[in-house]
Structures are given as structure tokens and as C-alpha cells.
Amino acid sequence: MDYAIxxxxxxxxxxxxxxxxxxxxxxxxxxxxxxLGPNGAGKTTxxxxxxxxxxxxxxxxxxxxxxxxxLGPADLARIGYVSENQRIPSNLxxxxxxxxxxxxxxxxxxxxxxxxxxxxxxxxxxxxxxxxRGTRLKVQCLLALAPRxxxxxxxxxxxxxxxxxxxxxxxxxxxxxxxxGWSVLLTSxxxxxVERLADHVGFLNDGRLVVEEPMAALLGRFRRVEVALADGAxxxxxxxxxxxxxxxxxxxxxxxxxxxxxxxxxxxxxxxxGATIExxxxxxxxxxxxxxxxxxxxxxxxxxx
Amino acid sequence: xxxxxxxxxxxTMAAGIVRLVRFELWRFRWLALLSVALEIxxxxxxxxxxxxxxxxxxxQFGGAFGTNEVALLDEVLWLATVLVTAVLVQADLPSxxxxxxxxxxxxxxxxxxxxLTTFVLLxxxxxxxxxxxxxxxxxxxLHAVGAATLQLAVGAGSSVVPAWxxxxxxxxxxxxxxxxxxxxxxxxxxxxxALYWAEVWSGRGGSLAAVGMRGVLDWQGxxxxxWWFAAGVTAAAAGILTWHYEHRRTARSxxxxxxxxxxxxxxxxxxxxxxxxxxxxxVAERLDVASLTLPSARQIASGQGASFPVPVGIHLELPGLPxxxxxxxxxxxxxxxxxxxxxxxDGSLCCLGNGEAGAFASAxxxxxxxxxRPQIHRQGFPIAAKDADAxxxxxxxxxxxxxxxxxxxxxxxxxxxxxxAAFRSGSQSLEVLAYEPTLEPTYVALVRYTxxxxxxxxxxxxxxxxxxxxxxxxxxxNWGPSxxxxxxxxxxxxxxxxxxxxxxxxxxVEGAAQLGPKAQIYVVEARALGAVRVPITRPGLxxxxxxxxxxxx
Numbered sequence: 001m002d003y004a005i006x007x008x009x010x011x012x013x014x015x016x017x018x019x020x021x022x023x024x025x026x027x028x029x030x031x032x033x034x035x036l037g038p039n040g041a042g043k044t045t046x047x048x049x050x051x052x053x054x055x056x057x058x059x060x061x062x063x064x065x066x067x068x069x070x071l072g073p074a075d076l077a078r079i080g081y082v083s084e085n086q087r088i089p090s091n092l093x094x095x096x097x098x099x100x101x102x103x104x105x106x107x108x109x110x111x112x113x114x115x116x117x118x119x120x121x122x123x124x125x126x127x128x129x130x131x132x133r134g135t136r137l138k139v140q141c142l143l144a145l146a147p148r149x150x151x152x153x154x155x156x157x158x159x160x161x162x163x164x165x166x167x168x169x170x171x172x173x174x175x176x177x178x179x180x181g182w183s184v185l186l187t188s189x190x191x192x193x194v195e196r197l198a199d200h201v202g203f204l205n206d207g208r209l210v211v212e213e214p215m216a217a218l219l220g221r222f223r224r225v226e227v228a229l230a231d232g233a234x235x236x237x238x239x240x241x242x243x244x245x246x247x248x249x250x251x252x253x254x255x256x257x258x259x260x261x262x263x264x265x266x267x268x269x270x271x272x273x274g275a276t277i278e279x280x281x282x283x284x285x286x287x288x289x290x291x292x293x294x295x296x297x298x299x300x301x302x303x304x305x
Numbered sequence: 306x307x308x309x310x311x312x313x314x315x316x317t318m319a320a321g322i323v324r325l326v327r328f329e330l331w332r333f334r335w336l337a338l339l340s341v342a343l344e345i346x347x348x349x350x351x352x353x354x355x356x357x358x359x360x361x362x363x364x365q366f367g368g369a370f371g372t373n374e375v376a377l378l379d380e381v382l383w384l385a386t387v388l389v390t391a392v393l394v395q396a397d398l399p400s401x402x403x404x405x406x407x408x409x410x411x412x413x414x415x416x417x418x419x420x421l422t423t424f425v426l427l428x429x430x431x432x433x434x435x436x437x438x439x440x441x442x443x444x445x446x447l448h449a450v451g452a453a454t455l456q457l458a459v460g461a462g463s464s465v466v467p468a469w470x471x472x473x474x475x476x477x478x479x480x481x482x483x484x485x486x487x488x489x490x491x492x493x494x495x496x497x498x499a500l501y502w503a504e505v506w507s508g509r510g511g512s513l514a515a516v517g518m519r520g521v522l523d524w525q526g527x528x529x530x531x532w533w534f535a536a537g538v539t540a541a542a543a544g545i546l547t548w549h550y551e552h553r554r555t556a557r558s559x560x561x562x563x564x565x566x567x568x569x570x571x572x573x574x575x576x577x578x579x580x581x582x583x584x585x586x587x588v589a590e591r592l593d594v595a596s597l598t599l600p601s602a603r604q605i606a607s608g609q610g611a612s613f614p615v616p617v618g619i620h621l622e623l624p625g626l627p628x629x630x631x632x633x634x635x636x637x638x639x640x641x642x643x644x645x646x647x648x649x650x651d652g653s654l655c656c657l658g659n660g661e662a663g664a665f666a667s668a669x670x671x672x673x674x675x676x677x678r679p680q681i682h683r684q685g686f687p688i689a690a691k692d693a694d695a696x697x698x699x700x701x702x703x704x705x706x707x708x709x710x711x712x713x714x715x716x717x718x719x720x721x722x723x724x725x726a727a728f729r730s731g732s733q734s735l736e737v738l739a740y741e742p743t744l745e746p747t748y749v750a751l752v753r754y755t756x757x758x759x760x761x762x763x764x765x766x767x768x769x770x771x772x773x774x775x776x777x778x779x780x781x782x783n784w785g786p787s788x789x790x791x792x793x794x795x796x797x798x799x800x801x802x803x804x805x806x807x808x809x810x811x812x813x814v815e816g817a818a819q820l821g822p823k824a825q826i827y828v829v830e831a832r833a834l835g836a837v838r839v840p841i842t843r844p845g846l847x848x849x850x851x852x853x854x855x856x857x858x
Contacts, residue, residue, distance in 0.1 A: 048402050073412050073415075075410075076408065076410040079408075086403055086408065087404065089405060101409065103324055104316065104324075104409055104411065
């Protein structure tokens with residue numbers, strides 16, 4: 001099994017609305033895969049389908065080699081799932097929830113649970129309903145990590161958390177995933193954390209997978225290009241499709257090159273003879289914004305993001 | 306070198322269910338305690354009412370004290386059962402994609418079975434344990450304890466299963482409450498509308514009315530098929546709900562539930578036991594219709610008869626019926642034909658023969674022969690008002706299928722009419738708690754009546770009479786308002802079932818001041834003898850109607 005998760009033409013619908021459209025994605029075993037996309041792109045629906053919380057309309061999803069619709073208790077025992085939408089029984093204490101979960105997981109690591117509880121500063125006597133959102137997410141992380149799962153699925157685990165909590169969680173997840181070679185699939189809008197954590201990226205927009213590749217490759221092929229046009233030089237009418245967000249302000253031209261490399265550089269100089277061209281590396285956040293803008297269905301009037 | 310590798314094994318389904326049930330009971334411990342506490346409170350209260358409550362409460366002779374209060378407690382228990390079911394179900398809905406359990410290594414069927422087990426523990430095992438203690442203390446046999454337990458299970462299932470389904474559909478407690486009220490009110494409206502239109506279109510509203518709202522809502526088929534069938538249907542319905550957790554398709558589960566309901570409804574009930582041949586022959590040869598009457602046009606117009614439909618009085622005769630036998634007649638689709646007019650209605654008539662009174666008379670020290678005359682009975686069946694007008698004073702042909710249920714009445718015992726006297730026969734027992742004048746010459750005996758639960762169809766019941774060893778005056782009873790001793794029960798019923806098998810009752814003894822100091826209670830048993838079906842075709846009957854202002858009866 002090369003992939004912890006693989007989907008084939010996965011399509012999910014809410015009534016007549018298509019939330020995920022023909023999604024084919026691959027999460028390599030041992031990787032930390034970030035599924036990115038703007039709000040409403042279909043990330044959470046994808047994760048719910050992978051966890052068999054929703055049935056797919058068409059297509060298949062295989063999780064740890066098992067069809068998602070057939071995931072049984074033995075399979076779920078190898079998967080840790082964290083979602084801010086998940087409701088932990090609120091009238092119980094952290095200790096009671098932990099005690100309930102422990103027997104279901106043959107691989108539950110009590111020492112790791114204690115370590116995580118200490119690291120996250122969780123009081124076993126505290127009632128779930130009295131906890132803040134961040135602390136509840138910490139509890140979910142504890143419950144997801146303590147069984148030492150082979151696959152961790154994290155749905156927006158960092159959203160709305162303060163930097164300290166976020167750091168606790170990323171450190172916890174990162175160190176454990178590294179140590180044990182877990183596969184991780186996460187969705188998040190916190191690009192800095194994702195850039196630090198993930199080694200593979202998938203970009204979902206309007207239910208469709210636009211990009212899927214290793215993080216290094218993605219960041220390596222995107223460049224912010226700034227051109228100072230020579231006097232009398234014109235902006236080329238025909239532009240390669242790899243130029244995203246092309247904008248002209250007076251004598252300055254800005255765009256994002258999505259296929260950076262020697263061939264692309266040659267194309268820049270050919271398009272802007274005599275111009276001063278500066279290309280700089282982009283952060284994941286900038287790549288995300290560029291991709292979102294370039295793949296958004298801008299042709300749909302009145303749609304805003 | 307061989308290494309011993311420990312392979313961790315996930316819990317088996319059974320172990321998982323046990324864990325989940327323990328978790329449920331802990332998680333909802335206050336609701337569980339409330340359910341059990343209500344059950345204990347009911348048991349404590351009824352035992353107090355049966356044994357310690359004074360006969361006179363306030364200014365009233367206690368009589369049925371405890372009966373209404375226990376009925377109220379039963380309503381509270383029902384409400385608690387339904388609400389606890391909804392809360393437990395909605396805490397872990399099968400298709401809730403936010404539910405905690407769904408991303409844990411918990412099998413959906415295991416979760417459903419754990420819920421079911423929790424309900425069984427709370428609503429069957431706990432009440433059955435308390436009930437068993439009481440039954441054993443009253444000296445009930447083991448089979449009565451078993452019967453009561455099964456009846457408790459069926460009773461709990463009758464509310465838990467629909468509440469479970471409704472809780473899944475409505476998803477929140479508020480919507481569950483609104484949905485529940487809507488279902489109850491809506492079904493009442495629908496039933497009444499069905500009654501009305503059945504009457505308007507076919508004149509057979511009576512058939513539906515006979516089934517009653519309770520019969521329509523009897524999704525378990527208890528009324529027709531009995532306890533075992535109801536238990537089977539309940540188990541099947543619970544199976545559908547459990548299966549729903551696996552596939553989570555509402556349409557599929559609804560279709561399965563509808564199919565179960567239809568099967569339970571349409572499956573014909575067990576045939577009535579046939580009457581002894583000699584009696585069957587007698588009924589077939591001698592059952593006759595003497596006359597038919599209609600209310601006057603003025604009565605119909607002035608209100609009594611104007612209400613829809615109009616009753617046709619029918620005078621039945623069954624001469625030669627033995628003194629200890631009575632007959633109840635049900636006319637299936639009685640049809641009146643006159644020229645082009647056809648009127649159809651349904652009716653149950655009761656009763657032909659001396660019945661309990663005959664048995665009581667024979668028990669007196671100097672038995673008084675019963676009259677041979679009252680083998681006639683006049684009651685009626687309803688027909689449409691327009692048909693009634695058309696049939697007035699005409700000669701008609703009556704066609705009907707008569708179903709005649711025969712009963713034998715037997716005097717089975719006598720006890721002094723004084724506090725402390727007791728009588729027991731089979732699974733029934735009677736104890737006189739007090740005997741007081743209320744409004745002379747009427748006395749009231751306060752009795753404690755016990756009938757241990759059974760799964761068999763009810764075939765016998767008791768009727769009580771008061772009499773005097775000196776036979777002065779001789780008290781004879783007949784049906785009607787002048788009955789000197791009110792019957793404790795007057796029909797076979799499933800009164801005794803589950804938790805309900807003991808009660809405190811009034812027995813009103815009219816004219817008791819004339820009874821001597823050695824007054825007795827005569828216990829007469831009525832026992833079903835079976836039924837006879839007799840087709841009736843009676844031509845040349847005149848539909849008479851009294852003059853304006855006269856009574857039809």
C-alpha cells in the first residue's frame with residue numbers, strides 16, 4: 001500500500017449541490033498532506049466522506065486500503081480524527097471521556113496519553129461543557145493521538161486558536177507523526193502552520209482538485225515576478241497560461257509564475273525585452289492566494305470570496 | 306530467536322455492547338435513576354393504597370382510592386419513558402456526522418444494540434424486578450411472574466419503539482416534543498375524519514368505531530393477536546431500528562416499518578372457539594328477529610335521533626337458552642332491503658338469556674326459578690338518516706351475519722359481606738376491606754381485587770351479587786340500572802397485565818338495608834363458551850315507528 005488515502009473520481013452532493021466533484025487525490029503513506037482551499041471548497045465534506053460520515057454520490061475512497069463505506073471498528077481503531085465540529089459528550093469530564101475511549105483502542109498508549117495531557121495542560125476532572133473551544137480541540141487531539149493511529153485526519157485543527165495552543169498542537173502532532181511515521185491529512189487556513197507541518201499539498205477549489213504535489217515542488221515552481229518595462233516596451237498580448245494574476249500598473253508589471261524554471265525565465269526575457277525582471281520565492285500563503293484567485297469561478301457574476 | 310509479540314485485539318461485539326451500556330448508564334445516570342425511582346414510587350404507593358390507606362378519605366368512602374392516582378403515575382412513567390428514550394437516542398444519532406461515536410471503533414449495530422439493552426434494563430428489567438417482588442409477596446405462581454414480565458416488555462416496547470423512531474427523525478428534543486404532539490393530535494383528527502367519511506360513504510363507521518383509536522394505534526397487534534405476537538412484532542420493530550444504524554437510509558427503514566405495521570394489521574386474528582354443538586344447533590335453529598323499530602321523525606328532527614346516524618331498534622328472540630347461558634350477538638353488515646332501498650349498518654347487541662343473574666338465583670338457599678321470558682333483546686344498529694326516512698313503515702327484508710358469543714355463568718363461591726372476608730379462585734382473589742352505609746339504603750363494600758397476569762386470552766370474569774342466607778329478601782339481578790350489586794367486571798378484559806393486577810374497588814349494594822346480618826357476596830363466574838355464526842335472512846319485517854313524541858324503545 002503506497003497511499004494511506006486514495007480517492008478516485010469521488011463526488012459528494014448535498015441535494016442538488018455538488019460539494020466535491022470528481023476528486024482524485026493520493027496521500028502517500030508517512031506523509032503530512034495538507035488539503036487547502038477557500039471556504040466552501042469541499043474540504044470538510046471530503047474528510048467526512050473519508051471517515052464514512054457521509055456516503056459518496058459517485059466514485060470511491062480508500063482509507064488505509066479499505067473502501068471508506070466499509071470502514072469497520074478495526075479500521076477506525078487505526079485512524080485518529082479531529083474536527084472542531086465533532087461533539088464530545090458534554091456532561092462528562094475529560095477523564096471519563098478518556099476512560100470511555102481507552103478500551104476501544106488496542107494500541108492505546110497510556111504513557112503517551114499522560115504526556116499529552118500534561119503537555120496540553122488538561123485537567124482530567126474538568127467537564128467538557130466547561131472547556132473553551134481550544135481546550136476541547138486539545139482533548140480531541142489527546143483522544144486522537146493516544147491510540148497511536150496509523151492515520152491522522154485533522155479538520156481545521158488550528159482555526160481560532162491562540163498562538164500558544166496552536167504551537168502546542170503543531171508541536172505535538174509534528175513530533176509524534178515524525179517519530180512514528182504516521183500519515184496525516186489535514187485541512188487548515190493557517191498557512192504558516194501548514195507550511196511548517198506539511199510535506200504534500202492538495203488545493204481544492206469549488207469541489208475540484210486543482211493542484212496536488214509535494215510542498216517543496218509547489219513552492220519551488222511558484223515565483224512572484226516583478227517587471228520594470230523598458231521605455232517604449234509594450235505588454236505582450238499573448239501570455240503563457242502559467243502566468244497568474246497578471247497586472248499592469250504604469251511601467252510596472254506583476255504576476256505569479258506557476259512553472260518557474262530555466263524555460264520560464266527564458267520566456268520572461270523574451271516577453272519583456274530590455275526589462276528589469278525580479279523573481280522572488282513565495283510563501284504558501286501567497287501561493288494559496290494566487291491559486292485561489294486564478295481558479296475562482298470569477299465569471300460567475302456577484303460571487304465574492 | 307522467537308519473539309513473543311503481543312497482538313492487541315479490539316473488543317468483541319458483546320464486550321463492546323456491555324461497555325457501551327455501562328457508559329450509557331453512567332452518562333445518563335440521573336435519567337436512569339429517575340426512571341427507576343418513579344417505578345419504585347409507583348410500587349410503594351400502590352402497596353400503601355392497597356394495605357394502609359384508610360377506607361374513608363376526607364368525607365368520602367375511599368373506594369377506588371389509588372386507582373386514579375396510579376393511573377396518573379402510569380402516565381408520568383409513560384412520559385418519562387418516552388422522554389428518556391428520546392434523550393438517549395438523540396445523544397448519538399445514527400446519521401449525525403458530528404457524533405463523537407461515529408469516528409470511534411464502535412460498530413453502528415453495536416451502538417444500537419447497546420441503546421436497546423439500556424432501554425430493556427431501564428424499562429423492562431427494573432420494573433419487572435420490582436413487580437416480581439410484589440407478585441411473589443402476593444403468592445403469584447411463577448408463570449404469572451413470567452407473563453407479567455413479557456407484558457411489561459410489550460408495554461415498554463409500545464412506546465419506546467415509536468419514540469426511538471421519532472427521535473431519529475426529529476433529531477432535537479424540542480422537535481421531538483412538537484412532533485409527538487402533532488402525531489397524537491393528527492391521528493385523532495385523522496381517525497375522526499375516517500369515522501365520519503366511512504359513515505357517510507358506506508354507513509360502516511360503526512365498524513371503525515368498534516376498532517377504536519386504541520385499536521388503530523395498536524401497531525403491535527396486541528388486541529387481535531395477543532401477547533406473544535405483540536412481543537414478536539416489537540422485536541421485529543427493534544430489529545428495523547437496529548438495522549437503520551447500519552444503513553442509515555430513512556426511506557428503507559420507513560418502508561420496512563410500514564410493511565411490519567401492515568402485516569400486523571392485516572394478518573387475520575385467531576378464530577373464535579366454536580360453541581358446543583348442542584348450543585350451536587339451538588342458536589342456529591331458534592335465533593329470530595321479532596321486529597324492527599325506528600325513532601319517530603320528530604325525535605330525529607328534535608335532536609336525539611337527528612344526530613347521525615339513526616339507530617334501528619331490533620328485537621331478537623332466542624327461546625330455550627339454558628338458564629346458565631347468555632348470548633351476545635354481533636350483527637355483521639345488517640342490510641335492510643325494501644324495493645330499491647338498501648340500508649347497511651353495523652351493530653353489537655347484548656345480551657340474551659338470564660346470564661349471571663340466573664347463576665346467582667340458583668345459588669340462593671331457596672333458588673327461585675328464572676323467568677323464561679327474557680329471551681328477547683331490543684337494541685339497535687345505526688343506518689344513514691336518509692335511509693331511515695325511506696324505510697319508515699315499510700316492509701323490509703333483513704339480511705345479516707350474526708355472530709353469537711355464548712357464555713356460561715356459574716356460581717363459584719360465597720363469602721360473608723364483612724371486612725376481612727376473602728375468596729380466591731385460580732388466579733383471582735377478592736378481599737372485603739370495609740362495608741359501610743353511604744346513602745341508605747345503599748351500602749358500599751370496599752374490596753381488594755387481585756388477578757394475576759396471564760398470557761392466555763381472557764376467558765372468564767367475575768360478577769358479584771349480594772344476597773342473604775335467610776333469603777329475605779331474595780335479591781335477583783338483571784342487566785340494567787336496577788342491578789343490586791354492581792359487577793366488579795362485566796366483560797373479559799386485559800385489565801390484569803404487567804404492573805397492574807391489584808386494585809381497590811367499590812361494590813355498590815343497593816337495597817342493602819333489607820339484607821340481614823348474614824349478608825353474603827355471591828361470586829358468579831362468566832366463562833366464554835365459544836361463538837356461532839348464523840346467517841339471518843328474515844323477509845316481511847315491518848319497520849315500525851312510534852307516533853310523534855313516542856319513544857322508539
